[in-house]
Amino acid sequence: MEIKTESLGFSYPGRSVLKDISIKIKSGDFVGITGSTGSGKTTLAYCLNGLIPHAIKGHMTGSVLVDGKDTRKKSMSELASRAGFVFQDPDWQIFSLSVHDEVAFGLRNLKMKNAEKRIKNALSMVGLDGYADEVPYNLSHGQKQKLCIASVLAMEPDAIILDEPTSQLDYRSMMNIYSILRNLNRAGKTVVVIEHDTDLIAEYAGSVIVIDKGTVVKHGKPSEVLSDKKLLGKLGIKVPEAYR
Ligand SMILES: Nc1ncnc2c1ncn2[C@@H]1O[C@H](COP(=O)(O)OP(=O)(O)OP(=O)(O)O)[C@@H](O)[C@H]1O
Ligand SMILES: [Mg+2]
Secondary structure (H helix, E strand, O other), rough: OOOEEEEEEEEEEEEEEEEEEEOOOOOEEEEEEEEOOOOHHHHHHHHHOOOHHHOOOEEEEEEEOOOOEEEEHHHHHHHHHHHEOOOOOOOOOOOOOOOOHHHHHHHOOOOOOOHHHHHHHHHOOOOOOOOOOOOOOOOOHHHHHHHHHHHHOOOOEEEEEOOOOOOOOOOOHHHHHHHHHHHHOOOOOOOEEOOOHHHHHHHHHHHEEEEOOOEEEEOOOOOHHHHHHHHHHHOOOOOOOHHO
């Protein structure tokens, strides 16, 4: 799935956040998006998945094209079924009363076959086997993050967009999630991950987009972009170990 933005801009009521963003994420890319806190990464992700302009208040200018079609002209459910999204805060995503039902929800919504098998597989992939009957509210923050990822994996979307999916996970869980993403990408899925940890981007992503104050300041190969010590220093972003 290809996602393209053309002179994209966005303002929340009273606050301008994104300005003149023109990027192209090609089908099969593994893209990392990084930038300092408040630079607009989450807002950009909302534009890529259609939450903006469909569900979030504000003013959008320019356009976002998914496989050439303007997101304004697609319904939210159509967009969500093709590009899975994992929220930065799992509490914004989870609303079911059991782990099983949370993963089942999206599937039922899309009338998918083999639901039970898919639910079991997805929970097992993220290491939540045995948690199906738990109440999501009682899970740890990291376990909730895993649950949100499982919900999206179960739907087997063409593209997956994740907003800091491993921010509260231990090293092993983080590696597990990133290796799942790598496998999905190798199977042809488009992966877009917002990530503060530039070491992870350097290791896993094929390209990286650096955002500052709502605009793209650099987009290219991690080895070129993340070795730019001057730029990263100015933005307060860590130069990955690999490029020091
Ligand atoms: N609903 C909202 N209403 C008004 N302003 C908002 C809203 N959501 C975010 N903002 C503002 O938009 C700017 C960009 O926020 P955003 O969440 O996109 O940044 P971010 O790069 O994802 O930050 P972080 O790394 O902390 O997650 C911030 O100045 C933030 O205060
Ligand atoms: Mg964010």
